[in-house]
Amino acid sequence: MTSQQLPERRPKKIDLNLLPPEYLPRKVSRLNIALVILIVLTLCLSVLFVFLKADVDAESTALQRELNGLNAQLNDLHALKRDANTLQAQIDAAESALEAIEQDYQTIIQNRVLWSEIVEEIDDAIPGKRVTLKSIVQSGSGVTLQGTATRDDYVWAYATALEESEYFSGVTPQSIVDTGEEVSFTITLRLSGGGGQ
Numbered sequence: 001m002t003s004q005q006l007p008e009r010r011p012k013k014i015d016l017n018l019l020p021p022e023y024l025p026r027k028v029s030r031l032n033i034a035l036v037i038l039i040v041l042t043l044c045l046s047v048l049f050v051f052l053k054a055d056v057d058a059e060s061t062a063l064q065r066e067l068n069g070l071n072a073q074l075n076d077l078h079a080l081k082r083d084a085n086t087l088q089a090q091i092d093a094a095e096s097a098l099e100a101i102e103q104d105y106q107t108i109i110q111n112r113v114l115w116s117e118i119v120e121e122i123d124d125a126i127p128g129k130r131v132t133l134k135s136i137v138q139s140g141s142g143v144t145l146q147g148t149a150t151r152d153d154y155v156w157a158y159a160t161a162l163e164e165s166e167y168f169s170g171v172t173p174q175s176i177v178d179t180g181e182e183v184s185f186t187i188t189l190r191l192s193g194g195g196g197q
Contacts, residue, residue: 118143118167118191125161130154143168145187152176155185167192 017024122136122145131154133147149155155176163171174186 121167127157131158141191148182148184152183
């Protein structure tokens with residue numbers, strides 16, 4: 001049996017290096033090359049990671065400073081809001097008191113008695129020179145008039161004129177006394193506005 005050898009497709013390598021083995025370059029295995037590449041890549045990634053971490057730390061520090069500033073401003077605003085709420089409560093109380101005072105003032109204005117107008121109205125109702133007033137006495141919202149007249153019908157005319165005035169109500173002649181020379185009278189009336197307090 002003869003074995004048939006297959007012809008080599010490539011010629012064998014001929015080592016032409018005639019250096020002694022101690023001077024020959026060492027053969028580097030593929031595993032060593034892969035390890036070196038892996039170490040170099042790891043070092044490059046580590047350096048890149050250090051730079052990226054420094055950049056992130058710097059940005060984080062700036063953001064932390066900004067956050068601290070914003071928190072301080074927020075605390076200041078909360079303090080201002082408390083002060084503003086206190087002031088607003090004081091303002092609301094003062095406005096409420098002012099409104100009550102204004103309402104009281106309006107009530108007083110509506111019920112006030114302008115005595116100059118009252119006296120002028122009493123004087124205007126006198127029928128000519130036939131009636132003379134001697135006293136005007138006010139007590140609460142009541143007024144008592146005392147005076148003299150030349151005749152008693154002038155007293156009644158005076159009482160009627162007072163009754164027709166918008167300032168008075170309940171005009172009542174209390175006494176009419178004829179002394180012969182003159183007639184003395186007392187008339188009571190009430191102020192329509194209810195004033196005179």
